Amino acid sequence: MGSWKKEDGNYVWIHGPVIVGAGPSGLAVSACLKQNGVPFLILERSNCIASLWQEKTYHCLKLHLPSQFCQLPFLSFPENFPKYPTKHQFISYMESYATHFSIQPRFKQTVERAEFDGFWRVQTQDFEYFSWWLIVATGENAEPVVPEIQGIENFHGPVIHSSVYKSGSVFRNQRVLVVGCGNSGMEVSLDLCRFNATPHMVVRNSIHILPREVLGVSTFAIAMALLKWLPLRQVDKFLLLLANFSLGNTDRLGLRRPKMGPIELKNATGKTPVLDVGALSQIKCGKIKVMEGVTEITKNGAKFMDGQEKEFDSIILATGYKSNVPNWLKGTDFFTKDGMPKTAFPNGWRGENGLYVVGFTRRGLIGTSWDAVNIAGDIADQWRIINGGKNSCGSKILFKDSQEK
Known part of the structure; x- marks a missing residue:
């Protein structure tokens, strides 16, 4: 039994699942539950849906894959x-x-703690929610x-994560150290x-760079089509042949x-290949400098593994994101210490x-949709048994001893 504290009156029984997160994954599974006639409640820590897209992405971002x-x-x-829809088009969608x-x-x-105690108990700063x-x-x-x-604390200039980077206009004419070479690092x-x-x-490490398109056809679409007929490793070999033909030998560029x-x-x-949208040409002509790993940040710049030392005006950490599930989900060994499901x-x-x-497949929004459909179908089967086979699309969420009805 978990040890729980709550203020009198601030507890809620939900007649359906509690969904934590209102990004694309939370919305997808909500829609699928709606289609199955199952009520639900979504809890979101921010004040908007898709907060990662709305609050932590740069202006020039576009979807890396075709819209379909x-x-x-x-x-x-x-x-x-x-x-390839823009950031703002995706948000509007x-x-x-x-x-x-x-x-x-x-x-x-904000979900501070969730634990199974005969049923799920989900604690936020305001309420404790109960659900099956x-x-x-x-x-x-x-x-x-x-x-x-x-030494990064000694640097004289601004140090920001790419999650707060919006536009290069702030860094006009500056010498900028970009730490990270994934899709964000390349696009920033x-x-x-x-x-x-x-x-x-x-x-710092090796990286795959692929053309976003080959002869007007999405590289991803080519891969998905080939995977229906060929083993994965043969598809990988074909993609690398396309990349070498289209982009040349990236090893010579330090990649x-x-x-x-x-x-x-x-x-x-989970390491995603970079889909090139123009950065590689800027590397080839020397406008983007490729550097080896940083050994130390100095007051005015950085020292690198190859012995070079350079001065910079600003530092941008394009070092990605991670799951936060271990911070709040307790009493289960379903996730790794990194917050990813142990089952592939x-x-x-x-x-x-x-x-x-939902949304932990390392396969983008395709994987999210797969999860959402499966989850909704599984919960709907249980819901119909509990409710005697009735469709409960009109069921209301009940709030006990709270001001909401």
């Missing part, structure tokens, strides 16, 4: 959207999605990763070039490829005692 691979269940993107399915999260409800089911929809990218770098560096900044991008193929590496570690896709969406997980 990024839409959520039961609602397509508008026909007038481009092949999310808002339209929530409106279309009448999804109304409870905002500014808990759906974790906080995703793989809940919190920024801020690395420890020797490219954006900096547009404002005559000089980005120096730190590449060494891993020994494991791009799809195999993504499935095994496609079976990582369901745990014990009514625990469900």
Whole structure:
């Protein structure tokens, strides 16, 4: 039995699952539950849906994959959207999605603790919610990763994470150290070039860079089509042939490829290949400088593994995000210490005692949709048994001893 404290009157029984997170994953599973006639409650710590997209992304961001691979269940993107929707178009799609399915999260409800105690007890700063089911929809990218770098506290200029970077206009004509070479690091560096900044991008490890398109066809779409007919490693080999043909030998630019193929590496570690949208050409012409790992940050710049030392005006940490599930979900060993399900896709969406997980597949929004459909179907089967086979789409969430009805 868990040890719980609550103020008198601030407890709520939910006649349906509690969903933690109102990003794409939370919205997708909500829509699927709606389609199955199951009531639910979404708890969201921010004051908006898709807060990562709305609050922690840069202005020039576009979807990396064609829109048909990024839409959520039961609602397509508008026909007038481009092949690769912008950040703002994707946000508008999310808002339209929530409106279309009448999804109304409870905002500014930060889950401080959740634990199974005969039923799920979900504690926020205001209420304690009880339910038979808990759906974790906080995703793989809940919190920024801020690395420890020797001497960084001594740097004279601004040090920011890419989650607060909006535009290169703030860094016009500056020498900028960009720590990280994933999609964010590449795109931030490219954006900096547009404002005559000089980005120096730190590449510590090997990385796969693929063309976003080959002869007008999405590289991702090619991979998905081939995987229906060929083994994964053969598809990886074909993708690398396309990359070498389209981009050339990236090793000569200081961008060494891993020994494991791009799809195999993504499935095994979650490390996403970079889909090039123009940064590589800026690296080739010297506008983006590729640097080895940082050994120390100094007052005026940085020292590097190859012995170089350079001065910088600003530092941007394009070091990605991580799950925050271990901070609040207690009493279960379903997740690793890094906050990812121990069971690999496609079976990582369901745990014990009514625990469900959506958006942790390392397969983007396609994986999210897969999870959402499975979860809703599984809960709906249980719901119909509990309610004698009746469709309960009109059921109300009950709030006990609270002001909400």
